[in-house]
Amino acid sequence: MTLELHEVAVAPKGAGPLFPPITLTVRPGEVATVMGPSGIGKSTLLDAVGAHLAHGFTLSGSIRLDGRDLLPLPPETRRVGLMFQEAVLFPHLSVGDNLAFGLARSVRGRAARRAAVEAALDRAGLADLYDRDPATLSGGQRSRAALMRTLLAEPRALLLDEPFSKLDATLRGDLRAFTFTHIRSRKISALLVTHDPADVEATGGSVIELTEWAPRGSTRECPHHTRRRNPDPERGETP
Ligand SMILES: Nc1ncnc2c1ncn2[C@@H]1O[C@H](COP(=O)(O)OP(=O)(O)OP(=O)(O)O)[C@@H](O)[C@H]1O
Numbered sequence: 001m002t003l004e005l006h007e008v009a010v011a012p013k014g015a016g017p018l019f020p021p022i023t024l025t026v027r028p029g030e031v032a033t034v035m036g037p038s039g040i041g042k043s044t045l046l047d048a049v050g051a052h053l054a055h056g057f058t059l060s061g062s063i064r065l066d067g068r069d070l071l072p073l074p075p076e077t078r079r080v081g082l083m084f085q086e087a088v089l090f091p092h093l094s095v096g097d098n099l100a101f102g103l104a105r106s107v108r109g110r111a112a113r114r115a116a117v118e119a120a121l122d123r124a125g126l127a128d129l130y131d132r133d134p135a136t137l138s139g140g141q142r143s144r145a146a147l148m149r150t151l152l153a154e155p156r157a158l159l160l161d162e163p164f165s166k167l168d169a170t171l172r173g174d175l176r177a178f179t180f181t182h183i184r185s186r187k188i189s190a191l192l193v194t195h196d197p198a199d200v201e202a203t204g205g206s207v208i209e210l211t212e213w214a215p216r217g218s219t220r221e222c223p224h225h226t227r228r229r230n231p232d233p234e235r236g237e238t239p
Contacts, residue, residue, distance in 0.1 A: 001028055001066045001156040003049070003189035008061035010044050010053065018044060019210040021061055028187035031160075031180060031203035033194060036210030042193040045210070046159040049191065050082055051075040065157055065189070081155030083163040083179075087146035089134035095145050096121065096130030102149035120148045124178070140171040147175065151182055158183060158190040164199065176202055 003026040009017040018041030026032045034042045047053045049063055051074060063070045070078050089098045099117045107116050121127055124144040129137070137145065143166070150158070163179070164172040180202060183190050192203060200207060 001187060001189050002026065002064075003157045003191070004062075004064040005049070006062045006064075008045070008048060008059070008063060010041060010048055010057050010059050013056055013058060017060075017213050019213050022208065022210070024206065024208055026157075026189040026191060026206070028189055029184040030205040031183055031190040031192050032206040032208060033192045033200050033203055034208050034210065035194070035200075037212075040210045040212065042210060043161055046082075046161055046191060046193060049157070050080045050159050051078055052082075079154070079156040081150040081153055081158045083147055083150050083158065083160045085162040085165050087139075087143040089137075089142060089145060089149075091134060093134070094130065095126065095132045095134055095137065098134060098145060099149045099152055102152045104152065104154040106154075116152065120152055121145075124148045140167055140175075143167060143171075143175060147179060154186075155188060158188050160190060160192040160194075162194055163192075165194070165196065172196075173198075 005022050005024050007021040007023055009019070009021040011017040019036070022045065024032060034045060036042055044053070044057060048057075048059050049070070051070070053059055059071070065078070065080070070080070089095070090101065093101065096114075096117050099120055100113055103113055103116055107113050118127075118130060121129060124147065126141060126144055126148075129141070129145075134142065134145070143163075147163070160179070164176050167175060176199060182188070192199065194200065
C-alpha cells in the first residue's frame with residue numbers, strides 16, 4: 001500500500017506549526033524513517049497519520065493510503081497499525097486473547113481464530129503461551145506479543161514509534177528483522193521514528209529529517225526538512 005503525505009503540518013492550537021510542511025510517499029513494503037531532535041513533533045506526525053492527534057493540535061495537508069483520503073476516517077477504519085516503545089497488553093486477557101483481539105474479522109470461526117493466533121505465537125517464538133497472564137511475560141516476550149497483535153489486524157500501513165529501543169541488542173535485532181521482513185512481504189507502508197542508526201540502516205528506505213519551523217518575520221533562516229532516499233534495487237539503483 002502506498003502512503004502519501006502532502007504538505008502535512010501540525011500545530012499546537014494558537015501556535016505555529018512544529019515543523020515545515022512534510023510531503024512524502026512511502027512505497028509498498030518500504031519503511032521510511034522520521035528523525036529529528038526531541039520535541040520537534042515526530043510522534044505527533046505519526047499520531048496525525050493514525051488519527052490519534054491530541055485535541056490540542058490542528059492538522060493541515062492531506063494523508064492518503066492507496067489513494068484513499070484518510071483524514072475523514074476514524075482510527076478503527078484507517079487500517080493503520082501502531083507499535084510503540086512500551087508494549088502494552090490488556091491485563092485482563094490472556095496472551096492468546098490479546099492477539100485474538102487484534103485478529104482481522106476476515107478470519108471466522110472459533111477454531112480458525114484460535115489456530116491463527118497459535119500460528120502467530122509460534123512465529124514470534126511464543127508457542128505454548130496462549131493461556132499465560134501477560135503480567136508474567138518478560139519485556140521481550142511482551143514486545144513480540146504486542147507486535148503480533150498489531151500484525152494480525154492486517155494493517156495496510158504501520159506506525160513504529162521507537163519500537164525496539166527498550167529491548168536488549170539481540171532481541172532488538174531479531175524483532176527488527178522480523179518486523180521489516182513482514183512489512184516487505186505484505187507490502188505494508190511503514191513510518192518509523194527512531195534514534196538508532198542500526199534501525200535506519202536496516203530499513204533501506206527514505207529518511208525524513210524534521211527541523212524547526214522558524215516563524216515568519218524571524219531573522220533566523222527558515223530551514224526545511226530534508227529528504228534523502230536510499231537506492232531502490234527494484235529500480236536498478238545501486239549505492
Ligand atoms: N497533547 C499535547 N498538547 C499540546 N502540546 C503537546 C501535546 N503533546 C505533545 N505536545 C508538544 O508537542 C511537541 C512535539 O512532541 P512530540 O512528542 O511529537 O515530539 P518528538 O519529536 O516525538 O519528541 P521525542 O523525540 O522527545 O519523543 C512537544 O513540544 C510537546 O511538548
